[in-house]
Amino acid sequence: MPQDDRPSPFTRDEQPFESWEELRDNADQFDDDLNVVIWWDWYPPSDGSPTDTLILYVAMGGQERVYPWSAPVTRGQEPEIRAWLQHRLRRLLGYWQIIPIPQEGPA
Numbered sequence: 642m643p644q645d646d647r648p649s650p651f652t653r654d655e656q657p658f659e660s661w662e663e664l665r666d667n668a669d670q671f672d673d674d675l676n677v678v679i680w681w682d683w684y685p686p687s688d689g690s691p692t693d694t695l696i697l698y699v700a701m702g703g704q705e706r707v708y709p710w711s712a713p714v715t716r717g718q719e720p721e722i723r724a725w726l727q728h729r730l731r732r733l734l735g736y737w738q739i740i741p742i743p744q745e746g747p748a
Contacts, residue, residue: 655709661695664712665725668697676701678729683714691715695722 658664668678680698692713699708714722728745 655696655711658710658712661712661714661718661722664695664697664710667710668699671699671701677733678726679707679733681726 658667668676677700678697679700682696684694684696686693690713692715694711695714696709696711699710701708731745
């Protein structure tokens with residue numbers, strides 16, 4: 642629990658994936674109307690590894706928790722990851738706006 646003893650919706654159990662592709666495919670199998678990426682972090686390697694770490698925080702419909710999913714990523718994958726996240730960001734922003742944001746083609 643946080644220091645102030647309020648419950649947190651974030652689980653501490655991170656789900657690691659072997660690759661960006663595996664993480665993306667896992668996220669894409671869920672309906673993105675109900676399962677929303679609400680936050681993401683991109684961390685550089687701390688151990689001299691050639692890969693960075695991407696963590697997605699996913700709020701899943703019908704659940705009361707936010708799940709962190711992580712995978713090793715490279716800077717070369719950044720354009721693809723940015724495009725995928727842009728699609729997810731449009732969905733998230735759509736929840737906060739009265740007029741829906743137009744959805745561009747498939748992610």
